[in-house]
Amino acid sequence: MSDALLRVDDLKVHFPLRKRSLFAAPQTVRAVDGVSFSVRRGSTFGIVGESGSGKTTTALAIMRLVDITAGQVDLAGETFSALQGEQLRTARRRMQIIFQDPYSSLNPRMRAGAIVKEPMQRMAIGTDAERDERVRSLFEQVGLRADQAQLFPHQFSGGQRQRIGIARALATKPELVVCDEPVSALDVAIQAQILNLLGSLQKQFGLTYLFISHDLGVVQYLCDEVAVMYLGRIVEYSTREALFENPLHPYTWALLSAVPRMGRRRKGGEEGRNSRLRLEGDPPSPINPPPGCRFSARCPFAEERCRTEEPLLREIRPGQRVACHLVRDDGTVPHRPAVL
Amino acid sequence: MGALLEIENLQVEFDTWEGRVRVLDGVSLSVNAGETLGIVGESGCGKSMTALAIMGLVPRPAGHVTGGSVRFDGEDLLKANEARLREVRGHRIAMIFQEPMTSLNPVFTVGDQVAEAARLHLGLTAAQARRRTIEMLKAVHIPEAERRIDEYPHQFSGGMRQRVMIAMALVCEPQVLIADEPTTALDVTVQAQIFDLLQELRDTRGTAIVLITHDMGAIAEMADRVVVMYAGRKVEEGAVERILGEPAHPYTRGLLACRPQLKLGPGAVRTALQEIPGVVPPLHLLGRGCAFAERCGEAMPRCREQFPGESEVGPGHRASCWLLEAPEGRRAA
Numbered sequence: 001m002s003d004a005l006l007r008v009d010d011l012k013v014h015f016p017l018r019k020r021s022l023f024a025a026p027q028t029v030r031a032v033d034g035v036s037f038s039v040r041r042g043s044t045f046g047i048v049g050e051s052g053s054g055k056t057t058t059a060l061a062i063m064r065l066v067d068i069t070a071g072q073v074d075l076a077g078e079t080f081s082a083l084q085g086e087q088l089r090t091a092r093r094r095m096q097i098i099f100q101d102p103y104s105s106l107n108p109r110m111r112a113g114a115i116v117k118e119p120m121q122r123m124a125i126g127t128d129a130e131r132d133e134r135v136r137s138l139f140e141q142v143g144l145r146a147d148q149a150q151l152f153p154h155q156f157s158g159g160q161r162q163r164i165g166i167a168r169a170l171a172t173k174p175e176l177v178v179c180d181e182p183v184s185a186l187d188v189a190i191q192a193q194i195l196n197l198l199g200s201l202q203k204q205f206g207l208t209y210l211f212i213s214h215d216l217g218v219v220q221y222l223c224d225e226v227a228v229m230y231l232g233r234i235v236e237y238s239t240r241e242a243l244f245e246n247p248l249h250p251y252t253w254a255l256l257s258a259v260p261r262m263g264r265r266r267k268g269g270e271e272g273r274n275s276r277l278r279l280e281g282d283p284p285s286p287i288n289p290p291p292g293c294r295f296s297a298r299c300p301f302a303e304e305r306c307r308t309e310e311p312l313l314r315e316i317r318p319g320q321r322v323a324c325h326l327v328r329d330d331g332t333v334p335h336r337p338a339v340l
Numbered sequence: 341m342g343a344l345l346e347i348e349n350l351q352v353e354f355d356t357w358e359g360r361v362r363v364l365d366g367v368s369l370s371v372n373a374g375e376t377l378g379i380v381g382e383s384g385c386g387k388s389m390t391a392l393a394i395m396g397l398v399p400r401p402a403g404h405v406t407g408g409s410v411r412f413d414g415e416d417l418l419k420a421n422e423a424r425l426r427e428v429r430g431h432r433i434a435m436i437f438q439e440p441m442t443s444l445n446p447v448f449t450v451g452d453q454v455a456e457a458a459r460l461h462l463g464l465t466a467a468q469a470r471r472r473t474i475e476m477l478k479a480v481h482i483p484e485a486e487r488r489i490d491e492y493p494h495q496f497s498g499g500m501r502q503r504v505m506i507a508m509a510l511v512c513e514p515q516v517l518i519a520d521e522p523t524t525a526l527d528v529t530v531q532a533q534i535f536d537l538l539q540e541l542r543d544t545r546g547t548a549i550v551l552i553t554h555d556m557g558a559i560a561e562m563a564d565r566v567v568v569m570y571a572g573r574k575v576e577e578g579a580v581e582r583i584l585g586e587p588a589h590p591y592t593r594g595l596l597a598c599r600p601q602l603k604l605g606p607g608a609v610r611t612a613l614q615e616i617p618g619v620v621p622p623l624h625l626l627g628r629g630c631a632f633a634e635r636c637g638e639a640m641p642r643c644r645e646q647f648p649g650e651s652e653v654g655p656g657h658r659a660s661c662w663l664l665e666a667p668e669g670r671r672a673a
Contacts, residue, residue, distance in 0.1 A: 050527040051498075157619045187382045188554045192598035192615035214527060217557075221600035221613060245606050258532035259602045260557030262584055278536070279529045 005041040005208045006062070006176055010034050011071035013054075013061045017287065030286050031057040033232035034071075036313075039176075039225075044202065044209040046223030048216060048255065052286065054232040055212045059178045062210065063095050064088060075176065093123045093172035100181040102161035106153040113139075113149025116167045123172055138167040141204075143197060159190035166197065170205070178210045183218060195222060216259050220244055228252050231286050231294040239319040248322040248333055251295050254279045257337060277337045293325065301326055301335045343370035344548050345394070345433070345516050350408035352393055355401075358624035363389050365572045367408070371516065374546040378563030378580070380553055380595065384620045386572040387552045391518045394550075395435055396425040412516070431461040434509035438521040440501035444493040450477075450504050451489035458511045476507040480537055499530035506537065510547075517541070518550045523558070535562055556596055560584055565656075568592045571620060571631035573647075578657030588659035590636045591616075630662070638663055
């Protein structure tokens with residue numbers, strides 16, 4: 001695909017675990033274990049999953065903020081994952097990140113303007129006067145007043161701080177912006193302000209977003225394509241339309257049916273509890289994951305085959321890929337719960 | 341039928357550097373047995389303070405309850421002494437907090453912490469309390485309860501810790517359970533499990549639940565009645581179907597429209613996301629008028645001058661907004 005800005009190919013991030021004793025077998029956390037996808041220029045790609053699914057590690061590995069164990073990351077045709085030293089440093093301006101927590105991700109001792117200016121200084125972009133001018137225009141673009149650049153982070157509300165974080169991410173004119181749960185720490189009423197801002201900035205500057213979230217409502221609102229991750233693997237990878245109209249993987253069903261929705265009154269008693277697909281227990285640990293399908297331990301429909309043979313991500317129809325033995329090649333799935 | 345818990349005209353003030361600030365202003369609400377009341381609003385609206393006031397836990401010396409009453413089973417808890425409050429707290433009215441990570445004591449086993457309330461309030465012996473604790477841990481679906489009772493909080497995941505908190509709150513079979521954002525720190529799948537559990541308790545034991553949340557989706561699934569709060573005041577109250585279907589207050593409408601709602605099935609389309617501009621005003625800067633006027637798209641001069649009284653907009657459905665009294669009548673949602 002020629003218009004792919006970002007291509008991720010068989011990305012793996014493994015962390016060795018400290019041995020508990022001299023004679024213990026070495027253990028590895030397979031945080032990301034063979035993830036491939038590509039993101040079209042100007043689009044928004046969502047990664048969803050529970051905590052521990054590897055979605056944030058995937059983003060950090062793409063940005064080269066954690067070491068890649070195996071695999072390749074291409075940015076606009078260039079092998080970003082192979083860059084080293086000065087080349088990597090120069091290329092970093094093309095990828096920026098917006099963090100989840102606007103309270104801990106801004107230095108409390110720097111003025112807001114200096115925070116936004118810093119990436120340009122680090123990457124030696126423009127003259128000092130040009131940088132100041134850009135800070136002023138960025139402040140206006142994210143909905144702050146230019147004179148607020150003189151203030152310190154504690155003088156802003158949570159939503160305003162996230163605007164500063166967005167301005168900082170845009171300072172180096174990146175092509176790819178990674179948004180790591182950018183609204184989950186904000187008050188409900190403020191979330192809409194930030195989501196709308198992200199949308200209009202994308203239109204204005206042709207930005208490409210990699211959007212990490214556990215909130216499926218937000219993902220549906222913002223993303224064009226979505227990958228659902230479970231224990232370091234992509235289990236379903238679809239366009240937005242396909243994923244929300246016709247989800248295929250039992251884990252996706254479980255995620256979707258867990259979201260509280262308006263207009264769906266929860267029925268009391270046994271009947272109400274059975275109307276959704278419930279997952280028992282917590283996600284298992286990504287340390288030495290089980291053989292076969294990683295979801296098989298929690299999947300209510302798992303068969304013998306699921307526990308021995310790992311399903312591969314395969315295309316069911318254009319724009320819809322799933323890794324599940326139960327999904328037939330014609331795209332029909334048994335057991336699909338009625339609530340979806 | 342009298343309500344199990346009835347708050348009337350509750351007023352709480354705090355001493356701050358800016359002077360005395362009223363954080364709760366004339367809040368009235370009630371909960372019946374076996375009912376779930378949802379309290380919804382942004383941070384700083386007084387939701388949690390209402391819960392603390394019910395429990396007699398308004399932080400001192402800065403906080404003062406300056407008026408109103410909290411009647412539980414006919415008794416005014418605001419007039420009760422500390423000894424009596426201690427009998428009620430954790431026994432008849434229990435609370436689960438937002439942060440299961442910080443609300444458990446890391447140096448005691450999970451079993452000790454659950455058993456404490458049972459020994460204190462029910463006068464059980466250590467052995468009886470242990471049996472009761474295992475029973476409770478099983479009731480909140482903690483696997484291998486007999487073994488895990490002797491583990492420490494750090495050995496539990498976030499969802500499991502929240503279950504322990506619920507077990508602690510329920511060990512004395514309280515009549516009222518106050519849940520202050522019980523699932524905010526948890527994954528959606530775990531949130532669904534906790535909601536199932538709360539509902540099961542309400543259905544099987546008739547526990548009244550006060551669910552404090554900012555998520556209208558949670559309200560839609562869990563609550564029977566809803567109270568919407570803004571800047572220390574109740575702005576709307578009604579049955580959940582009315583609040584979701586025919587919200588009367590602009591703030592309630594804003595809360596409903598500002599969150600992306602998940603839509604499933606064929607033809608699912610994205611709905612436009614409406615924002616509520618601005619933020620909740622600092623409480624010391626509140627004027628005489630409606631606190632929401634600054635963020636309200638429909639505000640009139642009158643809104644900034646005087647706080648509107650409650651208007652009845654339907655059976656059991658009341659809201660405080662001048663628009664409801666405007667000559668052209670109520671505007672369509």
